[in-house]
Amino acid sequence: AQKITQTQPGMFVQEKEAVTLDCTYDTSDQSYGLFWYKQPSSGEMIFLIYQGSYDEQNATEGRYSLNFQKARKSANLVISASQLGDSAMYFCAMSAITFGNEKLTFGTGTRLTIIP
């Protein structure tokens, strides 16, 4: 069965510092996708970044980058130069084939608080 693990329930980071949010995954599928989403206090889910399992380069989107280490099955999100607006819940997710059907699985999330 596929699984996403986010081991940091909460993090406090000083403004302008870089942040790494951890995500490890487990799947027997060879082709899969990894996603990060941000959920601010208003509740909507905001797409941040995507990494395909066969992508050789780490994905980057502005201040967001995904540190993809396939052998270690980790897909950590790095936020450079954090801002107060980055305070939110962050979810790691994976799409993979399970018992013949593709399935999306989410982690339990990390609540990030940026301190001025």
Place this chain on the structure above:
Amino acid sequence: NAGVTQTPKFQVLKTGQSMTLQCAQDMNHEYMSWYRQDPGMGLRLIHYSVGAGITDQGEVPNGYNVSRSTTEDFPLRLLSAAPSQTSVYFCATYAGYRGNTIYFGEGSWLTVV
């Protein structure tokens, strides 16, 4: 969120009542799913569908029914609401294999009293 329409946004139910949360998408995505999010928690998969006529259970399916008669629509039915079903519900769609974005509805805040 463009392309995924989820209704209603807010609903209060009495214990034992039934209701249907609607989810419609216009992106021709094969994959649709329902999640619940309890306060301070992550997303737990209720049911999902990989195409019209195909549905499967997620990790918390009890108390919920789904059907997928068309590609566009994936309604979630609460047959006999219980206070434990008080939660925020999200519908999500995905283009499927090698798709690079999951699209979410705006969420439905459900309270069962």
